[in-house]
Amino acid sequence: MIDPQLQEALDEAEMDMDAALDHLVHELNTIRAGRANPQMLDSVRVEAYGATMPLNQVANTAAPQSDLITVTPFDKGTIGAIERGITNANLGLNPTNNGSQILLSIPPLTEERRRDLAKNARAKGEEAKISIRNARRSAKDTIKKTANAESLSEDMQYEAEQTLQEMTDKYVGRVDRTLDAKEADIMKV
Secondary structure, three states: OOOHHHHHHHHHHHHHHHHHHHHHHHHHHOOOOOOOOHHHHOOOEEEEOOEEEEHHHOEEEEEEEOOEEEEEEOOHHHHHHHHHHHHHOOOOOOEEEOOOOEEEEOOOOOHHHHHHHHHHHHHHHHHHHHHHHHHHHHHHHHHHHHHHHOOOOHHHHHHHHHHHHHHHHHHHHHHHHHHHHHHHHHHOO
């Protein structure tokens, strides 16, 4: 049985690890994998109404075909600003303005570009693993301090540290599986 204070440190570490994994999944969704995905445009910022705002606050995005994304502005007056925002985001997409919406044709990926995207995905995965390890380190420090301050047994401290390590291994494994799936998706022709 783990002391409630130690369990609190473990719960906090698990929340941090879960947040790191969620962030990775969100980041990987923005990486293009050959098919049109409106989430590719999550990083686009648009200068409209005197402020810089995310694209999803000024337009609706959809992928009606596997090689096309449509961007339909809520206000037709912002279409030029949206077009500039997409161009300035350096996503390798060329917007076509038809007056009422912007069409983004998704060109097929070259082998070299696929390798670059897979490398980028791996880098994001490493960042997630670092966040998970930082959460482990923080929780381990808290466990040691709590065990010393509360004069808890070494067995209880050891059990909490073992649970923490198992949790870390579980989340690192999830990161690896998520990356493997994304890499396979990117490399699929």
